[in-house]
Amino acid sequence: MRREFSDAIEKIAIEDEKVVFITGDLGYNALENLQAAMGNRFINAGVAEQNMVGLAAGLAYKGFKVFCYSIAPFVVYRCWEQFRNDVCLHNLPVFLVGNGGGYGYGIMGSSHHAIEDLAGLSSLQNVKCWIPAFSDEVEPFLNQIVADARPAYLRLGAGKKTPSLDTDFGGLKLLYKASNAKGSIVSLGPVANNVMNALENEELSGQFNVFTAYNLPMKIEKEAFQLIQEAEKLLVVEEHVSTGGLAQQLSVQLLENGVSLKKFVSLRAEGYPDGTYGSQTYHQTQSGLDSQNIAIKLKCFME
């Protein structure tokens, strides 16, 4: 999604002279055009993420809409307090952009993974986290982030095109509605592609309501609860740890809205279960987020 991001942000930055873009010394072979187009509104703040976010708050106070860009873990963890105190508590238009959410940086190792980011960020005041599952969502999400002009986090990953569009239920996007559904699936981020692959299985195809969750914290509309209630079984798939992740946040919403399920299964990032490292696919498989395991879980729903 990095290319889609840089193309979209370039358009926004040229149209809106109040946009400032700060990078934490990253963007080689991706942001050169943006740098040339933005002039003094493009800032390399160096390898100093805490200062980058405090700086962004000051710029936002003076009327700018400010992007802070880095690899996801670097723009989330180190500067969480700056984002909380300086940005979110003042409801300022500062937008963190994290490239490679989840296990996106694969063999680069645990320092480069962001699997607790949404728990940390979506808990803050005034914030909205945006998690595209598909690459063609990046541009409309970015436009909305700038229009909203409130604290935001955009978690980028490696995504394909949205398979079929799509009904929006306020943070939940319905990609497929099954008649006489055997259950529902809600996934978060590009791991949705693994769900789509699992559903290519003949036995499973057309049997499930398929959603992606793209905003945290979420505020879901009634129709989505009705669909989930009617299907009675729910599988949640996310490349994020259980604590503070999609399954936990969604289950509170379901309980508060009186949804009662026969089965609830959560597939999530399990960290580094045996201390070994590999590609994003390797880590997804270790956590049971691969399409084969997703298919196994869904087959249990058919019984």
Add this chain to the structure above:
Amino acid sequence: MTTTISNSIEVLQDLKKWQGTLRLKILNMYFKANAGHIGCSLSCIDLMIASLMSHKRKDEVFILSKGHAAASLYACLHELGEISDELLSTYYKEGTVLPAHPAPNKISGIPFATGSLGHGLPIALGIAQANKILGNDETTYVLMSDGETNEGTTWEAAHYAVAKQLDNLIVMIDKNGLQGFGNTNQVLGISADATKWQVMGFEVAECDGHDVEALYQQIDFFKNNKNGLPKVIIANTVKGKGVSYMENRLEWHYLPMNPEQYAVATNDILKAYL
């Protein structure tokens, strides 16, 4: 426009008067609240008199990065008419918008909530950087404690300020030599050291942090010296300045005053300043 000392006798009279009146106001606030952080407010109040109270224009920004001295900020804003008597009387009480550390989004003269150290300088850089982009002729002021310069953001931000030539930024460091649990030279060494800041590329002035006239003049010079260098005033101060039994005592970072101590404190200030 440059303000010179010779044509601003009235300003100087105000500065000197405020040294006493604002100290009395601060002591009264802390006594009524039965609260601590008195020593740190008394060490930085003269820096605030020479910047926030006298130099800062309405369109400019002053950030109290050492948020634990909020009472001194509230006292100044009260004196400037930005906080009413009624509002000031709620300080430290249930339901107040004037808690021990400044709150977000409540008072126009408090652009940012502070209290966790090491936040004010990066924010001030952002404001100074915005003024550069917009072509505004505004100075941004930020007041830090010397203990606060232990924070890593100080060093990230200082390098940024130099690299981006933010000569519209004035950093003030209240160097009272005491921090949370010890003398600064014994905790991490002197991170508010003039040579260190000079080597990083700041234009440095080391001053007596209680000589309001000298501080006022220094800020006046810095405001008008647009030479590409960010400015820092390293102000040698005394924790608890003006109250005999508080001066240079670590415990007055934390303790509230009893009625007898309050009486002595106000008497000390009256004798020394008014």
